[in-house]
Amino acid sequence: MTSIAPTAAATATSTAAGQTLAQKLIAHACGRERVAVGEIVTCKVDMAMFHDSSGPRRLQPMLEELGAQIWDKSRVVLVMDHYVPERDDDARRIVRIARDWAREQDLPHVYDSMGICHVVVPQHGHIRPGMLCVGGDSHSPTGGAFGAYMFGVGSTEMLGVVVMGEIWLRVPETIRMWWDHTLPRGVTAKDMMLHMLGRFGMNGGRYQAVEFAGPAVAALSMQERMTLSNMSAELGAQAGLIAPDATTTAFLADAGAPPVDPTPWFTDADAELTQHRFDAATLEPHVAAPHSPANSLGVSHYADTPIDVAYIGACTGAKLEDLRAAAEILRGHKVATGVRLIVAPASLRDQELARDEGVLQALMDAGAELFPTACGACAGYGDPMGDDITVMSTTARNFKGRMGSPSARVYLGSPYTVAAAALRGRVTDPREVLA
Structure with missing residues (x-):
């Protein structure tokens, strides 16, 4: 510095x-x-x-x-x-x-x-x-x-x-x-x-x-x-x-x-x-633990934390390039048993481009649920996160109750990191998968 x-x-x-x-x-x-x-x-x-x-x-x-x-x-x-x-x-x-x-x-x-x-x-x-x-x-x-x-x-x-x-x-x-x-x-x-x-x-x-x-x-x-x-x-x-x-x-x-x-x-x-x-x-890839984006360290500090939901959405995590990154991890694979993968593209334009490129299909084939192109769960709306679950999310914030229930534990990461967690069922360094 x-x-x-x-x-x-x-x-x-x-x-x-x-x-x-x-x-x-x-x-x-x-x-x-x-x-x-x-x-x-x-x-x-x-x-x-x-x-x-x-x-x-x-x-x-x-x-x-x-x-x-x-x-x-x-x-x-x-x-x-x-x-x-x-x-x-x-x-x-x-x-x-x-x-x-x-x-x-x-x-x-x-x-x-x-x-x-x-x-x-x-x-x-x-x-x-x-x-x-x-x-x-x-x-x-x-x-x-x-x-x-x-x-x-x-x-x-x-x-x-x-x-x-x-x-x-x-x-x-x-x-x-x-x-x-x-x-x-x-x-x-x-x-x-x-x-x-x-x-x-x-x-x-x-x-x-x-x-x-x-x-x-x-x-x-x-x-x-x-x-x-x-x-x-x-x-x-x-x-x-x-x-x-x-x-x-x-x-x-x-x-x-x-x-x-x-x-x-x-x-x-x-x-x-x-x-x-x-x-x-x-x-290295970073992860922010509940309940603040500032609780951020290299992914190795939170490795193997089990997750229930992987959320690829919001203005910081579901643009076309974000969807491409997630597909690079998940193409040809299935999400881990018991993990729910939600994909909410950031705009209709990016969603259609991802569809044209086959990116959206790769995510759907991996087991993703396609949600509307809106703020959605990032603002606690649409399909908010339930009680006592662990979420790995591409959103910008993980304040208590931000995505739904106050008892939900939300970790933040890049689309690569969230997709890797969906694949393995736990917080994972995406470079392990890419390698």
């Missing part, structure tokens, strides 16, 4: 030092050439995203009470992903409110039952380098994978954004997680994040902007980068940023996004920040 930490006085007064990626994005959003750490600034919002749980049922009555209108409907994205498919009267009520409001407002960007917001929104080109975005969900920092400054807000803050198109924020310090070399086979971005959580804890970001950089990060696909940025929320960061590059622009072109120049969006060599350094080549 190396540290480059400015003093508070230097941060406040220096005008000669370069700017971090976070500072450049915030300065752009507030119409300035540069900003200093600690400043409070008002920023224009380029895109506001919310879903059926966080959005209309809370925003609609507040807007009506104020007699206010949406500032720019073209910059609002609504996703129905938490309470779909509707399984009870409460879910039907919540989703009906969202659908009715979207129709009344004539919103142009509505994605109903098409997958999880943090995957669907990027797949449709809504998040691009240089933007400042907000989301009505704690995992909204996913947008930082695209070189955008994106963070989660509550309903009251979202109301202000929806009416004014602006939000204030305090310019954060930057913590850079620099990863050298490249990841070995069977080790993923999820393992990188679980390692960082085990080292720094769930408050390791302390409101700062966390930036992921280095050769190992540059080598990651966009979907893997999205996992890193998504789980910067678990580190306690406001944003999880990755400088955009050719990988970013290729993904966005495929998503049909308008062309954008990624070159302005990087951290200057002389910017003031704190840096921690890691060696990706020596990283």
